[in-house]
């Protein structure tokens with residue numbers, strides 16, 4: 614699409630910095646609405662250097678973090694199926710899901726609360742019932758589980774590629790290997806300076822994941838980047854880990870300590886601890902996996918998934934970008950209202966990326982959205 618020029622610079626309606634999970638979805642929704650979109654990424658997405666790689670992500674509905682996420686995830690499910698129809702690609706696989714822990718803990722009680730508040734299909738199972746129905750999973754006596762039938766797996770690299778494909782088909786100008794270095798407020802416009810040039814737009818969307826803090830220009834959001842390792846182990850009893858017999862599972866295995874896992878989709882049994890990683894800088898994070906990373910993971914696997922304790926097939930480092938309360942941050946820059954900041958992570962954002970793309974498109978093109986974002990508004994006053 615021919616772009617207008619302003620003062621010698623290419624001019625767009627909106628520039629998106631970061632084309633990972635959130636930026637690719639925003640580009641797709643904005644381009645569909647006829648906005649002239651420039652999308653920039655420091656690498657060539659989908660890539661394995663941010664927060665959206667590792668082949669699988671959990672999607673679930675009985676949201677233990679807060680019932681306010683349920684309407685968003687319900688819309689996300691609709692948008693993922695729409696994207697599947699449009700691209701002819703498989704983005705989601707239903708497995709059902711188990712939230713496991715001690716009664717009264719945040720995972721179990723939170724899932725029950727969301728299920729009740731939103732009348733979602735669910736069952737509460739004892740530890741023995743879990744062990745009988747899903748022999749891969751060995752919760753201790755006294756633990757309980759909330760079963761939800763609609764949970765499953767998204768394929769993140771394919772999802773991002775699908776959003777980027779539709780965005781390009783709708784004439785979005787998407788450029789990889791072009792990091793944005795800074796942006797400048799120019800009255801009604803914003804100028805973005807990159808490694809290759811400068812561009813102008815009416816609005817700017819910051820979806821740079823773990824690099825968002827470096828682009829906030831004076832606004833101090835308390836975002837912390839955390840190193841996380843994803844592992845794939847060879848199962849000792851492969852039949853127990855087939856997707857028909859092994860749903861996705863999230864555990865509070867000790868008070869305040871969490872891990873999660875997937876069935877074996879052919880690459881081995883994927884597991885990871887949730888949090889407990891070191892605080893990192895995205896430009897210098899330790900990408901190699903250390904023996905102590907493997908040992909910490911195996912300790913949990915041996916106890917609760919003993920049949921997954923075979924040889925390690927692979928492991929990869931990824932990044933969470935955490936807010937202090939683990940809820941997303943989606944709001945305008947306090948000093949620059951034409952700049953929208955989206956940091957929907959804290960380790961649980963991927964499933965929402967389809968709907969976050971829609972929400973960002975609403976905010977850019979209509980200045981409002983039908984979704985309740987009150988949990989995600991600026992509450993830090995940095």
Ligand SMILES: Cc1cc2nc3c(=O)[nH]c(=O)nc-3n(C[C@H](O)[C@H](O)[C@H](O)COP(=O)(O)OP(=O)(O)OC[C@H]3O[C@@H](n4cnc5c(N)ncnc54)[C@H](O)[C@@H]3O)c2cc1C
Nearest residue numbers: 631633634635654655663664671793822824931962963964
């Ligand atoms: C190990 C792990 C497991 C997870 N499991 C789940 C799960 O099961 N379910 C779930 O829902 N969520 C999960 N999450 C969270 C989810 O993956 C993230 O919330 C989500 O991927 C964040 O997307 P994003 O778009 O913010 O970041 P990213 O996808 O990382 O995108 C940011 C993009 O910005 C680009 N960028 C950075 N700086 C610049 C710049 N200056 N100029 C241009 N481009 C730039 C980067 O290259 C990158 O492509 C998990 C995360 C991790 C790390």
